Amino acid sequence: MQISKDEVVEVLKSIVHPSSGVDIVSMDIVTEIKIEKKKLFLELTFPSVNDPLKSSIKKACEVALKDRLSDQVEIDIQIKTPLKPVVPKVEREILPGVKNIIAVASGKGGVGKSTVATNLAIAFAHSGAKVGLIDADIFGPSIPKMLGLENERPSVIRKNDKDLIVPAERFGVKALSIGFFVSPEDATVWRGPMASNALKQLISDADWGELDYLFVDLPPGTSDIHLTLVQTVSVTGAIIVSTPQAVALADAVKGINMFQNKTINVPILGLIENMSWFTPEELPDNKYYIFGKNGCSELAEKMNIPLLGQIPIVQSVREGSDLGEPVVLKKQKVSEEFKSAAEKLRIQVLKRNTASQPTERVKITRHRFSDFKK
Secondary structure (H helix, E strand, O other), X not given: OOOOHHHHHHHHOOOEEOOOOEEOOOOOOEEEEEEXXXXXXXXXXXXXXXXXXXXXXXXXXXXXXXXXXXXXXXXXXXXXXXXXXXXOOOOOXXXXXXXXXXXXXOOOOOOOHHHHHHHHXXXXXXXXXXXXXXXXXXXXXXXXXXXXXXXXXXXXXXXXXXXXXXOEEXXXXXXXXXXXXXXXXXXXOOOHHHHHHHHHHHHHOEOOOOEOEEEEEOOOOOOHHHHHHHHHOOOOEEEEEEOOOHHHHHHHHHXXXXXXXXXXXXXXXXXXXXXXXXXXXXXXXXXXXXXXOOHHHHHHHHOXXXXXEEEEEOHHHHHHHHHOOOHHHOOOHHHHHHHHHHHHHHHHHHHHHHHOOOOOOOOOOOOOHHHHOO
């Protein structure tokens, strides 16, 4: 019996990694397939060196391949140890205890960027990571409400002869927002430099301690806030949130191009499509594509960017954000979508750190439009 590589790939797509709910082919765990007559060689490379499921997944591959192909095929499966993540050559001057800084951005407002940022941060925290979340949307802070911390007023402690803000904490996520320091009813009427200085304080004048991931929820569009972030700290990577609507996708491209600009050069870790379809609670299997279908998946393929997830419009997502009890905390189908997106993001961060040196902070001496043209 002659077997083909396509047949092997189709079989392996049926093997799902339990912690992510994603098949091992999509996770790029299958790194090599060789076929010589009736001999099949398979190489599996897991993102985490200490993945406890390596042996069970290897066994599942053997069983599935023998069942679908032929008992006469000799199967050799090897598990390869991934390269160790790149360690920064110099310690980060600001936030030295933070391993990864992830910017959450969108080209357009109203696409659910803060909702995605909040649910991802909680998903990471509940997986055992130490997580922080900065609400960098200075003019429209929403993280306090989404975390149920609207009445929180952070305290200040003295450390190393410096006064530091103590982030609020809920659901295992440390959080800071300008919303903690102003009345919810008051408009923040600040010029660009004032907003930029506020973000710098949230970053460098806070007691963040040791964190595995610090998410930064940026305002929509491309602005001084984005430039301030990449000038202030070394950003591990960015994720872009968009709906599948053409208008939103056009703005998402601008956000992607901004981060990929040679002056900024921040890696894009992935794209998350929000409001992918509407699913009524009473009809959980029905999908209504209100904003268009597969817009982000097509854009991701076109720009060679990973698609991390597609989040449907479900009433409980909105309710959870309004009540300060994000939906990822609940046992619902949409909660699993957020958890799956978080796991895919974790894998992309690991791949990025394994393959590349840390991002350099942007050094900009003047702000001219020509500086940021591609």
